[in-house]
Amino acid sequence: MDEDLRERIRREAEANALFNALKHDSDAQVGAILGPLMGENPEFREHGDEVSGVVAPVVNEVNALDRAEKRARLEELAPERLDELDAEDEGEDHPLPDLPNVEDYDEVRLRCAPNPNGPWHLGHARMPAVIGTYKERYDGWMLVRFDDTDPETKRPDLDAYDDILADIDYLGFEPDEVVTASDRMETYYEHARELIGLGGAYTCSCSGEAFSELKNDGEACPHREKNPGVVRDEFEAMIDGEYDSGEMVLRVKTDIEHKNPALRDFVAFRMVDTPHPREEASEYRCWPMLDFQSGIDDHLLGITHIIRGIDLQDSAKRQAFVYDYFDWEYPEVVHWGHVQVDAYDVKMSTSTIKSKIEAGDLDGWDDPRAPTLKSVRRRGIQGQAIVDAMVELGTSTSDVDLAMSSIYANNRDLIDEETPRAFLVRNGFAPRSEGAEADYAATEVPIAGGPDAAHPPVHPNHEDRGERDIPVGDAVLVETADLPDAGERVWLKGYGPVRYDGDAFTYTDDDIDAVREEGVDVIHWVPATGSVPVRLRQTDGDVYGYAEPGYAEYEPDDLAQFVRVGFARYDRAEDDETVAYYAHS
Numbered sequence: 217m218d219e220d221l222r223e224r225i226r227r228e229a230e231a232n233a234l235f236n237a238l239k240h241d242s243d244a245q246v247g248a249i250l251g252p253l254m255g256e257n258p259e260f261r262e263h264g265d266e267v268s269g270v271v272a273p274v275v276n277e278v279n280a281l282d283r284a285e286k287r288a289r290l291e292e293l294a295p296e297r298l299d300e301l302d303a304e305d306e307g308e309d310h311p312l313p314d315l316p317n318v319e320d321y322d323e324v325r326l327r328c329a330p331n332p333n334g335p336w337h338l339g340h341a342r343m344p345a346v347i348g349t350y351k352e353r354y355d356g357w358m359l360v361r362f363d364d365t366d367p368e369t370k371r372p373d374l375d376a377y378d379d380i381l382a383d384i385d386y387l388g389f390e391p392d393e394v395v396t397a398s399d400r401m402e403t404y405y406e407h408a409r410e411l412i413g414l415g416g417a418y419t420c421s422c423s424g425e426a427f428s429e430l431k432n433d434g435e436a437c438p439h440r441e442k443n444p445g446v447v448r449d450e451f452e453a454m455i456d457g458e459y460d461s462g463e464m465v466l467r468v469k470t471d472i473e474h475k476n477p478a479l480r481d482f483v484a485f486r487m488v489d490t491p492h493p494r495e496e497a498s499e500y501r502c503w504p505m506l507d508f509q510s511g512i513d514d515h516l517l518g519i520t521h522i523i524r525g526i527d528l529q530d531s532a533k534r535q536a537f538v539y540d541y542f543d544w545e546y547p548e549v550v551h552w553g554h555v556q557v558d559a560y561d562v563k564m565s566t567s568t569i570k571s572k573i574e575a576g577d578l579d580g581w582d583d584p585r586a587p588t589l590k591s592v593r594r595r596g597i598q599g600q601a602i603v604d605a606m607v608e609l610g611t612s613t614s615d616v617d618l619a620m621s622s623i624y625a626n627n628r629d630l631i632d633e634e635t636p637r638a639f640l641v642r643n644g645f646a647p648r649s650e651g652a653e654a655d656y657a658a659t660e661v662p663i664a665g666g667p668d669a670a671h672p673p674v675h676p677n678h679e680d681r682g683e684r685d686i687p688v689g690d691a692v693l694v695e696t697a698d699l700p701d702a703g704e705r706v707w708l709k710g711y712g713p714v715r716y717d718g719d720a721f722t723y724t725d726d727d728i729d730a731v732r733e734e735g736v737d738v739i740h741w742v743p744a745t746g747s748v749p750v751r752l753r754q755t756d757g758d759v760y761g762y763a764e765p766g767y768a769e770y771e772p773d774d775l776a777q778f779v780r781v782g783f784a785r786y787d788r789a790e791d792d793e794t795v796a797y798y799a800h801s
């Protein structure tokens with residue numbers, strides 16, 4: 217194979233590798249490059265055996281570049297392929313479907329109705345993301361209503377009210393109004409009294425079991441035809457707290473023979489012995505069920521469109537009975553399926569996360585292993601990246617999987633251009649989840665013969681942001697896995713070429729062509745003295761290492777892209793180490 221051909225193969229392979237790596241956002245693979253390369257260039261085929269020998273080092277070089285460098289190189293080599301990539305990105309359009317019958321309303325009024333029984337997990341972000349996006353589309357109105365009328369089984373967490381509002385703010389939305397259901401008890405009582413007056417509700421002292429049995433046979437209990445005066449008195453006694461839990465409920469009179477037993481004379485109010493944790497609501501014992509409370513509120517607060525899980529279909533049907541008694545119009549309803557998230561060992565459930573925190577298995581709601589908004593926020597992921605991923609899921613009624621990789625890809629697009637580069641040499645890993653495997657070791661290598669300092673750019677695409685200043689000193693730390701064989705060279709990124717003699721590096725005069733033409737690996741490094749000890753908290757464990765000295769100047773919330781490692785958020789400096797949270801590669 218002559219040199220011309222060799223060079224052509226190299227260029228074609230490099231363009232292909234860059235394209236693939238950028239497209240799939242992962243390392244390019246030799247195998248995946250060879251097929252298309254031979255397909256598009258039949259003249260390469262007769263040299264089949266030699267071609268992979270030419271391609272492999274090219275792929276390694278490409279994989280050593282960060283995303284911005286890959287884009288810059290592809291632009292140089294094959295600008296039309298970069299255009300193709302960008303066009304594909306723009307072509308991916310997953311708009312939310314239009315809301316039904318919007319033209320029938322003066323204003324689209326939407327509500328996000330969380331139970332404040334804990335800070336939000338990732339799945340909770342879907343509601344504000346979608347509602348907030350609709351609000352923007354229709355120039356509508358958005359309510360946050362804390363449906364906190366279950367003081368016992370889904371007991372509110374007093375911190376969660378503010379935590380949830382902070383989560384919504386993090387996602388980039390501002391509610392037009394915030395209300396708390398436990399402040400509105402008198403309103404629910406008033407409507408219950410009215411419903412009793414309309415003959416639409418009765419007090420019932422059947423045990424749950426006894427009622428269930430009758431109901432399943434389509435038979436009314438003896439309390440259904442009670443004198444309305446007695447019903448009124450007993451309901452007032454419920455409000456006054458004269459019954460204990462389970463002794464008396466108020467039922468909505470529906471159709472005792474309804475084909476769906478769940479809709480037969482359902483409970484609207486019940487007694488709860490446990491006081492509500494909010495002091496303002498701690499005296500109430502007679503609590504509305506969620507279907508009653510939210511049904512009344514949706515009407516009174518003028519909600520035009522309700523978006524909720526398909527598992528709550530029965531809610532709309534139950535509430536429709538109450539709306540019929542009051543002669544109210546039921547809002548438009550959009551149902552959606554369940555959302556699941558991959559990449560976490562901890563189940564995405566408020567109660568599971570809460571119990572793991574209580575048991576000490578998680579450090580808190582912002583532990584990087586917890587699938588919560590607090591956690592991803594601490595890792596430096598932008599709320600917008602989550603909103604975009606949630607909107608892409610649409611509102612289908614089938615269950616959907618949210619891939620963390622799509623949140624990461626969105627976030628990378630948002631922060632890549634803004635985030636400065638830095639070096640972090642990893643040296644140790646403390647796994648904190650089962651099956652987590654990673655092993656990092658650093659080696660200190662004496663260095664001589666080169667400049668005193670390295671000046672890599674703050675950002676490879678933005679010369680105007682200046683250079684970093686990294687003193688080299690007498691020795692550097694590199695990741696042991698990056699060490700070349702004795703006698704071989706490596707390119708210390710931002711510094712230059714060195715030859716390794718088995719003990720030490722000696723600076724050589726090679727120019728950058730050595731990297732592309734002779735397959736010299738580009739590796740990251742830090743000076744052995746003056747570097748910053750870092751604990752990088754990842755979802756599966758903590759990575760220990762050393763960041764270049766300039767990392768000491770970072771402040772909380774600052775982001776860095778650790779070259780060849782990934783994006784991370786600076787969290788805090790402790791006495792003996794600096795703590796950062798890993799976002800993604």
Ligand SMILES: [Zn+2]
Nearest residue numbers: 420422437439
């Ligand atoms: Zn009864």
